[in-house]
Structure formats: structure tokens, C-alpha cells
Amino acid sequence: MPASTDRREPAPAATLPAYRTDLDGLRGIAIALVACFHVWFGRVSGGVDVFLTLSGYFFIGSLVRHTIHSQSARIGFGETVNPWPRLKRLIRRLIPALYTVLVGVVVLTVLIVPQTRWLNIGRETFASALYYQNFYLAKNSQDYLAASSANSPLQHLWSMSMQGQFFVGALVVLLAVAGLIKLCGARFAPLTRPGVIRAVFACLVGAIAIASFAWAQYRLHIDQPFNYYDTRSRLWEPLVGGLFAIWMPRLRVASWLRGAATVAALLLIATCGWWIDGVAEYPGALAWVPVGATLLVIWAGQTAADAPAPAANRLLASRPAVRLGGLSYSLYLIHWPLLIFFLTWRGTDHATFLEGTGILAVSLGLAWFMKRYVEDPMRGGGRSSMAHIRWPSHPRITYTAILTVALVALSAGSAGAIRAWDRHMSTVTVDTANLDPALYPGARALLENAPVPALDPQPTPLAVADDLPMTGPDGFMSDFTVTEPVVGVYGDPQGHKTLALAGGSHAEMWIGALDAIGKANGFKIVTYLKMGCPLTSEENPTKLEGTPYPECRTWNRNVMEDLKRTRPDAVFTNSTRPNPAGPADHVPDGYVGVFDELTAAGIPVVGIRDDPWPHNDRGPIDTPECLASGGNARSCGTVRTSALHAVDPATAYADRNPLFHRLDLSDGLCTADFCPAVVGNIIVYKDYHHLSATYVRSLTRELSRQLSAALPWTGPQLG
Structure with missing residues (x-):
């Protein structure tokens, strides 16, 4: 994230390092790489890592100088x-531009983005405003890949959040250390020496950096999507920059060699x-x-006061590079949402070269405008010609005050x-009958490895309870008291072949997919539900809660008689059920009795394995309630082996009865070891x-x- 911090110190000028305009130019190079790679190439450059390293160099260096100065100048505890x-300087530097962009994102979201994505973008707006966007994305394992119309316009602000967390954490910890040095230095004078202070800070910062890097490397092969955004994993990058501010190698090296080091470093940054x-x-x-490479540029440009900087560093300090570096924060904030909104408006996943050029040009213009009229005034004037405008009748009303009120009001x-x-x-x-399969692949994410953009799942947790099969509203799902079958007709009513769908609600679930298949292939579906x-052939069936259900026995007898009389070309029903006597699923004896009776009459049976019923160690899981209460696909999901045997229990029966055909769509519901509550954004x-x-419906193709x-x-x- 290209935010800089105030490098001015209330110390004598002789104690301050020379202002490094070449590092402003390096920020310009870095933001150019970030924007170009996002817009044109769909890849991650090393630009953000450059920003993080520079931030640590400036910020920790400032805190160390403050500590040394507080000792020498006898500043109070x-x-x-x-x-x-x-x-306060951080807030004035970072918040106004960020909140301006967030307000703009909210407005453009309403104008451009489909309503199904508003909720997620709204939550990301809060996460970005409160500086926890990186953990929000990490929790949702949102890969930071090429831009498309399905990406979040705030996805790039993960680095802003991470850097903000670093600033606050470093500020608290290092000032606390400064306070300890102040207290202990009163009794142990050597602690107040600049060299000792730098050594204390170097040991602390170095230890945390080593721990952070070890954590990042360890997590790299365990949970990289989370690791990418994790502040604990990223912390070492600004910290090693801070180490360079505390202590930098003082080597006598020829200017041309330093220049060669800068050129090599820039090539690495540009190509990595x-x-x-x-x-x-x-x-x-x-x-x-x-x-x-960033550390190499910092080192190569750090020369004696009377020595000229290497030519490469002087090039970085040129006016165009420095001006671009000055725009880096605003440009970073603006370019990504502008790209995403453009792609969403166009309904495409990639910008052409000309479109990308236009996006970059508009981003630069908006970045200049925001720096001049938002950043600079809020930082204390800058170059804004409006920063100190005062109205005669209201001498305290200034442009900055008006801007502050406007930002607060718009943000609120x-x-x-x-x-x-x-x-x-x-x-x-939400009407989910015609969801875009590219955005909501559902089961295709498991079966076909379809990509899954980071969107709120559909239907919403409170709406999914009403996401019913069509047979219920159509009146073809008989209630508990009915004993005579009520037959519905789906698929192709004029079809010459007939598939009978028979059973309870777990058979009814499949009507949406079967109806589509029947229509596409010209066969009729009749329902007995x-x-x-x-x-089942069970003589004493019970309801789910265990109470006797004699109406079910009577209904089953009537349905079996009707099936043998009408002789459909096949009967589609359930083949398994959760095993009440143990884990996983089984084939109830009553099911086998029905299979035997139908196939003995020459009617083929298609037995579909039941879905895994969601549960955990605490019992059944109501998925919508779990999700609405803050759960996620994992916490509301089920371990596969606790719900399903490794092999479909109906396999043995299918092997000995050629008229019985088993179907198993478990791989469209579960990974190899887990059955999530949300799959493919559904x-x-x-x-x-x-x-x-x-x-x-997302299982239709596999069925x-x-x-x-x-x-x-x-x-x-x-197809």
C-alpha cells in the first residue's frame, strides 16, 4: 500500500537524514507496476511489497529518531x-482519501453492480473503513487474482488494512519501548546512548521479523489463501525496512557500482x-x-552528504518519477475500483489495451484531483489553492473544515x-432460477473445478428456506394425512417414455433437475410424492421424530399398485438414508423390499443416494440458521465420513440386480473429506x-x- 508517513521530526536539522526524493520516485515506479499489472496483465507485481518495505523504513526510522531525540533533548516521559x-498525522494522511474512495464505491455500486453483490461489497466497505479488510478476505479465502467483473472493487485494500495495523502496532510497541528506555535510563545512563537505543530496537524488530517470516513460510504450504492476507505473515516486510532505518551497512563503494546495484534492483522489481x-x-x-531489491535501492542511494548520488538514483529523483510517487496513494486507491466498475459495466472480464490505457489515464486524473483537493488540504495545506479559503462573515470556516464535515457526513x-x-x-x-453460472457455479465447482468468484451465496440464508421444489407450490406434494397418490406431470408431457419419481421429500428434491432433463430429451416425468x-415396504413406518406414520404405509401400497398397473419405463427413488444405528448411510430393508417388488414386475429402478445430512458433534445443523448467525461454509458443514460411507451402500444390491441402477452424486456435494454448507456460491x-x-439445478448436468x-x-x- 503506497501510503507514506510524515518524516519530519522536532529535532535539530543536523540529526535528520537527508530527504530521499529517489525513494519518492521508487514509489512512483512501484505504483506504475501495480496499476499496469492489474489493468493489463492480471498478475501480481512486486509493487505492494516495495510499498510495505518503504513504509517500515520511514515509520520505524521516525520512531527510533524520536526515541533518541527524547533522551538528548530531555523531553518528558x-x-x-x-x-x-x-x-493524528496518520489519520490526516490516510483516512480522508480512503473514505472519499469508499463513498465513491458505495455510489457506483448502487449505479452499476447487480443487487446480489451489494451485501458483500457493503461488508467489505465496513472492513476497509475499519482496517480489517485483509482478514475479511483471508477468512473468505478470496484469491487475489486477475481482475474481472466478479471481483470486489475493494479487494485491493487488503494491503491498506495490513499497513494500518502495522502502523498502529509499531506505534504502540515501539513507543512503549521508548518509555521503558526513558524510565530505565534515569538510573542506567548507558541506555540513553544512541547506539544502545538502536541496538535495543534492532533486536526487538529483528526478532519479530524473523518470527513473522518463519510463520509466513510455514503457512505457505498449509493455507496460502489465508497466508497471503495475514498480517502476521506480512509483518516481516515492513520490519526489515525498519531494520535498515535503524542500521544500514556503511560500505565504501564506488558510485558506479552503487548505480549498477540500483539498476539491478529496479530490473528485479519490474520483472518479478x-x-x-x-x-x-x-x-x-x-x-x-x-x-x-527495495533495500538495495535504499542502500545504494544513501551516500555521504558531500558525495553525489548514483546516476540511477538521480533518475529516480527526477521530477516525473517524484510526481508519480506523490500520486501513489491516491492512484492506488482509485485504479482498482475504477477497473472493476468498468469491467462490470461492460460485462467482461478483461480490458483491452486501449480500454486499459483509458482506465489508467482517468485514474491518474482522479488521483491528481484527490491529492490536490483532499490529501494535501487535510495534511495541512500542501499546494491546494483552496486549503485556506476563509469566508469573511465566518472567519473559522475553511475549505479544510468544509471538506472534513462533508467527508464525515458522506461516510456516515x-x-x-x-x-x-x-x-x-x-x-x-432473491430469484435464483436464472443465476449466472459463471458467478454461481454451484456443484460445478466440485465436479468440473469451475472457478468461484468471491460473492455472497445465493439464495440468502433467510431466503433459502423458501427455495422449494416446484411440486410443492404446484400441489403435487401430498401432506401427512393423504393416503391416495396425487400424480403430477413434468418434463415433456407428450414424451413416449415415462420416468416415475416416487417417495418423500428427499425424492422430491430432484424434480428441478429431472424436469430440465425430461424437457431436453423428450420424456415424461410423473410424480408420486x-x-x-x-x-418403502416397511410395515410400521414412522415420521422423522419417531411417531407412527400409518398413512405412509397405506400410501405406499396404493402407489405400488398404481406403478405396477401403469408400468412406467423406470422408477426414480431414494436408495439410502442416514443409518440410525451408527455413522454414515445405509440401505433400509424397506427400500430393498420395494426394489425387489418393482424389478420382479420388470420395472427398472433408479436409486439415487441420499444427500449427507448436515451435522457435527453437537447434533444436526440448520444450515440457513448457522449461516445467518455468522457461520460459514466450513463451520456449518459436515465431515464426509460421518455422513457417507466411502462406497455407496447400494452398490452390493446393484451388483446382484441388473434392473437396479444406482446413482451417486455425493462428489457434487462434498470434497474428498468434507461436505460444505456453501459450494460454488450457492x-x-x-x-x-x-x-x-x-x-x-446446479447438479443437473451430472445427474x-x-x-x-x-x-x-x-x-x-x-451439455
Whole structure:
């Protein structure tokens, strides 16, 4: 993140390091790389790592000089440890531009982005405003990849949040150390020597940097999506920059050799985005390439007061590079959301060269405007010609005061709007019948490795309870008291082949997919469905809670008679159920009795394995309630082996009965070891154990493939 900090100290000029305009130019190079790689190449450059290293160099160096000066100038203890002056400068430097962009993002989201994404962007707005966006993204394992219309316009602010956390943490810890030195120095004078103070800070900063780097390297191969955003993993980058501010090698090296070092470092910074996969490798060992190159530039340009800087560093200090560096913060904030909103407006995932050029040009213009009229005035005037405008009748009303009030009002209004929309969305049922499969792949994320953009899942947790199969609203799901079958017709009503869908709600779940397959392949689907009543030969069936269910026995007898009379070309029903006597699933004896009776009559049976019923050690999981209470795909999901055997329990029966065809879509519901509550941006379950209709539709292609293999007359699998 290209934010800089105030490097001016209340110390004698002789104690201050020379102002390094070449490092301003380096920031300009870094922001150019970040913006160009985002807009044109869809890759991660090393620019952010350059910013982090420079931030540590400036900020920690400032704190160390403050500590040394507080000893030599006899500054009191309270002033030594008081974080407010620096914190105030940070706020004035960082917050106004950030909040201006956040307000703009909220407005453009309403104007451009589909409503299904408002909720997530609103939450990211809060996360960015409160400087925890990196952990928000880490928690959601949102890969920082190429820009597309499905990316968040605030995704880039992870580095802003990480840097803000570093600033505050370093400020508190290092000022606390300064206070200890102040207290102990009163009795032990050697502690007040500049060399000793630098050694204390170097040991502390170095130890934390080593721990952070070790953590980053360890987590690299365990949970890299989280590791990429984790402040604990990233902390070593600004800290090694801080170490250079505390102590820098003083080597007598010819100017041309220093210049060659700067050129080599710039080449590494400029090219590492091509030959290092930053998403997969940073902030591990390969992050030392941009970090180490930045340190090399800092070292090469640090010359004696009477010695000329190397030519390469003087080039970095040229007016164009320095001006670009001055715009780096605003440009960083603006370029990414502008790109994302443009891609969303165009409905594309990539910008052409000309479009990218236009985006960069507009970003530069807006960055200049924001620096002149937002950043500079709020930092204390700068060059803004409006910073000190006063109205005669109101001498205390200045441009800065008006800007502050406007930002506060707009930010508060945006926050209120986000909160209102959050509440509104929690009660709105979203039409999910025609979700964009590129944004909501559902089961295709597991079955076909389809990419999953970071979006709020659909339907929403409170809406998914009403995500029902079509047979219920159509009146073809018999209630508990009915004993005579009510037959519905789906698929192609004129089809010459008939597939009978029979059973309870766990058979009914599949009607959405079957209806689409029947329509596409010209066969009819007739339904025999009853609440809580699977197709079974059991003499004493019970409801789920264990109470007797004699109506189910009567209904089953009537359905079996009707099936044998009408002789559909196949019967589609459930083949398994959770095992009440132990973990995983089994084939109930009552199911086997139905399979035997139908196949003995020459009617093929298609038995589909039941879905894994969500549960954990504490019992069943109501998926919508779990998600609405702050849970996620993992915490609301199920360990696969606790719900499903490694092999479909119906396999043995299928092997001995050629008219029985088993279907198993478990791999469309679970990974090899876990069954998440959300897959491919679609909530899997609508309650404790029923699949949502939206998720079933995402399984249509896999169901078609397996069904056509079992019953060739159902037609070729859907493409």
C-alpha cells in the first residue's frame, strides 16, 4: 500500500537524514507496476511489497529518531510515549482519501453492480473503513487474482488494512519501548546512548521479523489463501525496512557500482511479476526479491552528504518519477475500483489495451484531483489553492473544515445506507432460477473445478428456506394425512417414455433437475410424492421424530399398485438414508423390499443416494440458521465420513440386480473429506437436510450424465 508517513521530526536539522526524493520516485515506479499489472496483465507485481518495505523504513526510522531525540533533548516521559501526535498525522494522511474512495464505491455500486453483490461489497466497505479488510478476505479465502467483473472493487485494500495495523502496532510497541528506555535510563545512563537505543530496537524488530517470516513460510504450504492476507505473515516486510532505518551497512563503494546495484534492483522489481506467481508464493521466501531489491535501492542511494548520488538514483529523483510517487496513494486507491466498475459495466472480464490505457489515464486524473483537493488540504495545506479559503462573515470556516464535515457526513450516510441494505437483504427472497453460472457455479465447482468468484451465496440464508421444489407450490406434494397418490406431470408431457419419481421429500428434491432433463430429451416425468414418506415396504413406518406414520404405509401400497398397473419405463427413488444405528448411510430393508417388488414386475429402478445430512458433534445443523448467525461454509458443514460411507451402500444390491441402477452424486456435494454448507456460491441446504432447489439445478448436468448411462433412452447427457 503506497501510503507514506510524515518524516519530519522536532529535532535539530543536523540529526535528520537527508530527504530521499529517489525513494519518492521508487514509489512512483512501484505504483506504475501495480496499476499496469492489474489493468493489463492480471498478475501480481512486486509493487505492494516495495510499498510495505518503504513504509517500515520511514515509520520505524521516525520512531527510533524520536526515541533518541527524547533522551538528548530531555523531553518528558509523557511526551516520549504519547502516540497521539503521530496517530493524528496518520489519520490526516490516510483516512480522508480512503473514505472519499469508499463513498465513491458505495455510489457506483448502487449505479452499476447487480443487487446480489451489494451485501458483500457493503461488508467489505465496513472492513476497509475499519482496517480489517485483509482478514475479511483471508477468512473468505478470496484469491487475489486477475481482475474481472466478479471481483470486489475493494479487494485491493487488503494491503491498506495490513499497513494500518502495522502502523498502529509499531506505534504502540515501539513507543512503549521508548518509555521503558526513558524510565530505565534515569538510573542506567548507558541506555540513553544512541547506539544502545538502536541496538535495543534492532533486536526487538529483528526478532519479530524473523518470527513473522518463519510463520509466513510455514503457512505457505498449509493455507496460502489465508497466508497471503495475514498480517502476521506480512509483518516481516515492513520490519526489515525498519531494520535498515535503524542500521544500514556503511560500505565504501564506488558510485558506479552503487548505480549498477540500483539498476539491478529496479530490473528485479519490474520483472518479478512475470516470473514469480505472487499469489502462490508471497509472502514466503520469494517475496525477498522485491523486498531485497527495495533495500538495495535504499542502500545504494544513501551516500555521504558531500558525495553525489548514483546516476540511477538521480533518475529516480527526477521530477516525473517524484510526481508519480506523490500520486501513489491516491492512484492506488482509485485504479482498482475504477477497473472493476468498468469491467462490470461492460460485462467482461478483461480490458483491452486501449480500454486499459483509458482506465489508467482517468485514474491518474482522479488521483491528481484527490491529492490536490483532499490529501494535501487535510495534511495541512500542501499546494491546494483552496486549503485556506476563509469566508469573511465566518472567519473559522475553511475549505479544510468544509471538506472534513462533508467527508464525515458522506461516510456516515454511506454507512447508514449499507446497514439499511444489509437489513433489507436479510428479508428479501432473491430469484435464483436464472443465476449466472459463471458467478454461481454451484456443484460445478466440485465436479468440473469451475472457478468461484468471491460473492455472497445465493439464495440468502433467510431466503433459502423458501427455495422449494416446484411440486410443492404446484400441489403435487401430498401432506401427512393423504393416503391416495396425487400424480403430477413434468418434463415433456407428450414424451413416449415415462420416468416415475416416487417417495418423500428427499425424492422430491430432484424434480428441478429431472424436469430440465425430461424437457431436453423428450420424456415424461410423473410424480408420486408424500411428505416424510419414502418409497418403502416397511410395515410400521414412522415420521422423522419417531411417531407412527400409518398413512405412509397405506400410501405406499396404493402407489405400488398404481406403478405396477401403469408400468412406467423406470422408477426414480431414494436408495439410502442416514443409518440410525451408527455413522454414515445405509440401505433400509424397506427400500430393498420395494426394489425387489418393482424389478420382479420388470420395472427398472433408479436409486439415487441420499444427500449427507448436515451435522457435527453437537447434533444436526440448520444450515440457513448457522449461516445467518455468522457461520460459514466450513463451520456449518459436515465431515464426509460421518455422513457417507466411502462406497455407496447400494452398490452390493446393484451388483446382484441388473434392473437396479444406482446413482451417486455425493462428489457434487462434498470434497474428498468434507461436505460444505456453501459450494460454488450457492447454499447447499434449505434446512437441516433438504437440498435447496437452486443447488439441485446446479447438479443437473451430472445427474443427466449418470442417468443416461443407466437408462440410455433418457437421451444424451446435457451439455
